[in-house]
Amino acid sequence: MRLSARELLILFCVGAAGGLIGDAGHVQAGTTTYLDDETPFVWESALWFPILVGLATASLGELRLRLGPSRPGFDSQAGIGAIAAVLALYAVTALVYDEPEGPATTLVVMLAVLIAAWLGGGRPALVCGLAAAVVGPAAEILIVELDLAEYASSADSLFGVALWLPALYFAFGYVAAQLAELLAARRPT
Amino acid sequence: MRLSARELLILFCVGAAGGLIGDAGHVQAGTTTYLDDETPFVWESALWFPILVGLATASLGELRLRLGPSRPGFDSQAGIGAIAAVLALYAVTALVYDEPEGPATTLVVMLAVLIAAWLGGGRPALVCGLAAAVVGPAAEILIVELDLAEYASSADSLFGVALWLPALYFAFGYVAAQLAELLAARRPT
Amino acid sequence: MRLSARELLILFCVGAAGGLIGDAGHVQAGTTTYLDDETPFVWESALWFPILVGLATASLGELRLRLGPSRPGFDSQAGIGAIAAVLALYAVTALVYDEPEGPATTLVVMLAVLIAAWLGGGRPALVCGLAAAVVGPAAEILIVELDLAEYASSADSLFGVALWLPALYFAFGYVAAQLAELLAARRPT
Numbered sequence: 001m002r003l004s005a006r007e008l009l010i011l012f013c014v015g016a017a018g019g020l021i022g023d024a025g026h027v028q029a030g031t032t033t034y035l036d037d038e039t040p041f042v043w044e045s046a047l048w049f050p051i052l053v054g055l056a057t058a059s060l061g062e063l064r065l066r067l068g069p070s071r072p073g074f075d076s077q078a079g080i081g082a083i084a085a086v087l088a089l090y091a092v093t094a095l096v097y098d099e100p101e102g103p104a105t106t107l108v109v110m111l112a113v114l115i116a117a118w119l120g121g122g123r124p125a126l127v128c129g130l131a132a133a134v135v136g137p138a139a140e141i142l143i144v145e146l147d148l149a150e151y152a153s154s155a156d157s158l159f160g161v162a163l164w165l166p167a168l169y170f171a172f173g174y175v176a177a178q179l180a181e182l183l184a185a186r187r188p189t
Numbered sequence: 190m191r192l193s194a195r196e197l198l199i200l201f202c203v204g205a206a207g208g209l210i211g212d213a214g215h216v217q218a219g220t221t222t223y224l225d226d227e228t229p230f231v232w233e234s235a236l237w238f239p240i241l242v243g244l245a246t247a248s249l250g251e252l253r254l255r256l257g258p259s260r261p262g263f264d265s266q267a268g269i270g271a272i273a274a275v276l277a278l279y280a281v282t283a284l285v286y287d288e289p290e291g292p293a294t295t296l297v298v299m300l301a302v303l304i305a306a307w308l309g310g311g312r313p314a315l316v317c318g319l320a321a322a323v324v325g326p327a328a329e330i331l332i333v334e335l336d337l338a339e340y341a342s343s344a345d346s347l348f349g350v351a352l353w354l355p356a357l358y359f360a361f362g363y364v365a366a367q368l369a370e371l372l373a374a375r376r377p378t
Numbered sequence: 379m380r381l382s383a384r385e386l387l388i389l390f391c392v393g394a395a396g397g398l399i400g401d402a403g404h405v406q407a408g409t410t411t412y413l414d415d416e417t418p419f420v421w422e423s424a425l426w427f428p429i430l431v432g433l434a435t436a437s438l439g440e441l442r443l444r445l446g447p448s449r450p451g452f453d454s455q456a457g458i459g460a461i462a463a464v465l466a467l468y469a470v471t472a473l474v475y476d477e478p479e480g481p482a483t484t485l486v487v488m489l490a491v492l493i494a495a496w497l498g499g500g501r502p503a504l505v506c507g508l509a510a511a512v513v514g515p516a517a518e519i520l521i522v523e524l525d526l527a528e529y530a531s532s533a534d535s536l537f538g539v540a541l542w543l544p545a546l547y548f549a550f551g552y553v554a555a556q557l558a559e560l561l562a563a564r565r566p567t
Contacts, residue, residue: 025481044480081495088488094481095474096284102233103214103283110277117270285473291422292403292472299466306459 002065007183008058014179015057016050018083022090023049031097031155031162036148046148056136060128060173061180067124070181079182085115086168086175093168097155101163108164112171125177132173133166140165191254196372197247203368204246205239207272211279212238220286220344220351225337235337245325249317249362250369256313259370268371274304275357275364282357286344290352297353301360314366321362322355329354380443385561386436392557393435394428396461400468401427409475409533409540414526424526434514438506438551439558445502448559457560463493464546464553471546475533479541486542490549503555510551511544518543 027044144160155162216233333349344351522538533540
């Protein structure tokens with residue numbers, strides 16, 4: 001592994017916490033509804049959701065460092081900004097889910113592209129963004145197929161999940177990649 | 190001309206594509222409605238709309254390079270970010286058109302100023318932004334006067350067009366100026 | 379005083395003008411309602427509101443320069459961007475006040491963190507942000523207690539004011555701090 005156990009744990013915890021905050025917004029707004037009543041819940045989320053997001057964050061971070069050398073010179077402020085950006089986008093999706101799908105999707109896609117262009121990171125970050133944009137929605141489609149959760153009828157046109165969901169995961173992949181770079185840049189040399 | 194035919198064509202195509210995406214959001218949300226039923230339509234737009242936006246983009250790019258030397262060192266990522274920013278703002282206008290006019294207008298104006306401050310570009314970019322902010326709404330007021338299209342009654346207080354429309358065009362002018370600089374910076378020297 | 383009378387006056391005027399613009403959005407959207415009918419009004423605001431915001435802006439600026447040396451190299455464009463960012467956030471609060479409190483609060487908090495991470499400024503700016511985040515809402519809670527104004531019932535869960543109000547003031551503190559740095563950087567040496 002390119003990330004140490006401690007670094008993987010940090011990414012897992014950041015991802016799980018972010019997933020909890022973002023998912024609470026989706027549940028409170030009515031964007032998504034859990035149908036699973038057998039799993040224990042944490043705040044508004046079934047326990048497995050923040051665990052999956054935490055695992056995805058750590059996996060994307062590991063993937064990032066395997067794809068190439070990380071950029072130097074990151075500070076924690078850049079990491080905080082990146083986390084805030086994707087959580088703001090997560091909240092935007094909660095607030096626009098019942099707006100007309102066209103402009104809502106355009107807004108989320110363009111904000112995701114803006115976050116990616118802002119964070120940069122070249123081809124490795126792009127691969128992480130695209131991997132997240134494919135795997136994340138695929139996992140959520142499976143969750144919907146298994147009747148564990150559902151999206152509101154105004155936001156379920158992508159095989160049961162929202163059309164803007166790949167864009168949200170795309171931004172998430174960029175942020176996870178940047179956090180891995182930040183962790184690598186903080187290592188004593 | 191300061192831009193080559195190929196560069197003008199690139200700007201035309203980028204502008205026309207962006208106009209189509211943004212306009213689809215306006216039509217789908219109900220911000221604007223086409224009354225013209227004689228022109229062929231492309232997606233949600235009357236054919237003349239993306240053509241006008243494409244011509245405006247190429248004209249602003251040419252204007253930019255006539256106003257002064259362009260900044261060096263642009264990469265395509267900066268161009269993608271700029272395009273994403275103005276399309277995000279376009280989508281915001283589609284989503285807030287039926288909100289109270291005061292805060293909706295403040296939001297769009299301040300986001301446009303933020304985009305302009307972010308892109309920078311000095312006096313030449315400012316001239317492009319102001320030119321777009323005047324000519325664009327004037328053209329749309331004419332379109333409304335000719336009964337070719339109309340704005341929703343919640344967003345028609347500026348001679349039939351939305352009060353936030355100059356701000357959207359202002360940001361558009363900055364982005365067109367930056368794209369022209371980007372094209373100039375990519376020329377082989 | 380670390381700021382001259384002229385610099386304090388500039389900060390007062392910028393703050394008062396920003397307060398007027400932002401507050402007009404709150405009143406027009408219905409986020410807040412003035413119950414005070416004895417004070418003269420300016421635009422949508424009771425006269426004391428912009429005065430308080432102007433005094434807070436000047437005080438935060440003075441606090442900033444007492445906390446440490448200011449960064450060099452600011453230009454007016456950075457100041458304009460900072461002002462636009464906090465006024466955009468102010469307008470966002472006016473537009474989301476009747477949305478579900480969870481995602482609305484997450485959005486405002488994350489955008490405030492993003493503005494702070496973008497502006498930077500280290501510990502002195504953080505202190506200004508935190509001071510504003512405590513004193514501002516406390517003053518507004520007092521205003522509500524005195525029956526001079528009230529927040530809509532969908533946005534009054536923090537002792538009568540909105541849960542996102544500290545985040546809005548946090549961003550305001552960062553912007554006031556940056557404007558003070560900008561004024562200091564413009565002094566002839």
